[in-house]
Amino acid sequence: MKRLFFTILAALFLFSHVFAENAKPADFLAGAQKAGMTFYWDPLTSSGLIEKNGHRISFHAGDDFVLQDYKTVLNEKAPVLENGKLVTNASFLNSAENFFKTESNDNPYRIGAILIDPGHGGKDPGTSKVHKINGKNITLKEKDINLKVGLKLRDYLKKAYPDKQILMTRSRDVYLSLNQRTEIANSVRLKDNEAILFISIHVNSNFNESASGYEVWYLSPGYRRQVLNAKSAGEEKSLLP
Ligand SMILES: [Zn+2]
Structure with a gap:
């Protein structure tokens, strides 16, 4: 039958929010959301993407660098998954915030x-x-x-x-x-x-x-x-x- x-x-x-919620990256997510960033997380590849003001930061959990607008490397420790939560440090969030403040050339x-x-x-x-x-x-x-x-x-x-x-x-x-x-x-x-x-x-x-x-x-x-x-x-x- x-x-x-x-x-x-x-x-x-449109539907990737479902995955963001499933991963429950509470600590990191709280900081990112407070700063008005949109966050995507793909549990399958352990990679994430943060968006604000037309800029994007992409990363692979735990790496020693992240990518800005898919072009430039920023030497900051990427958020890492610990006990089902994505955690990061203030330095990363500060760098992200500064980058998002820069003028975006992208249409x-x-x-x-x-x-x-x-x-x-x-x-x-x-x-x-x-x-x-x-x-x-x-x-x-x-x-x-x-x-x-x-x-x-x-x-x-x-x-x-x-x-x-x-x-x-x-x-x-x-x-x-x-x-x-x-x-x-x-x-x-x-x-x-x-x-x-x-x-x-x-x-x-x-x-x-x-x-x-x-x-x-x-x-x-x-x-x-x-x-x-x-x-x-x-x-x-x-x-x-
Ligand atoms: Zn069918």
Whole structure:
């Protein structure tokens, strides 16, 4: 017997607060928050990122240095994890505060568009499950739930962010290949300082009936992606998307 539960695959940082809370870096977090810094922590790689005034400090727990705006090295002991808490010293927080006070040359990015991608569709139903409701067998298909959730999310986001483009890869029951979804994302018109948030919605099934809840997959702000040059990809078509 399978039971359906939600998976929301979300790009970028909107949901990384979940991880920051899970790690409970109380001591360090208290100091950083008091100073108006935004803090991200990735327990998987033991690395963190602090943001303020368009500047970023990234670090790996326990290292003898931290990185300022991904460019310059600052010789300060990075926060370290002790008994589940991130701890640091006053010297680090002072240096961070001074760095955040400096003028930022970076044109800060804003999210200009949110693209909602309801997974599967058309000939591809995704996962499914037959439910007996009032003696009738009803087949629940993932593609239909993804679409309904996607449309609801679109309506909520349009209300919440009237200044952004809220778009969908599909708003009806049609099949789209992964390539087509990528093409739609790449064709969205943005200003130079704008980024796009891509949210892919899926529903998972599990043989374990007690499985419930949701998964969020995201790229942390500290994640540096190597983007392939179309020329260097050559003839290898599978690399292009
Ligand atoms: Zn799926």
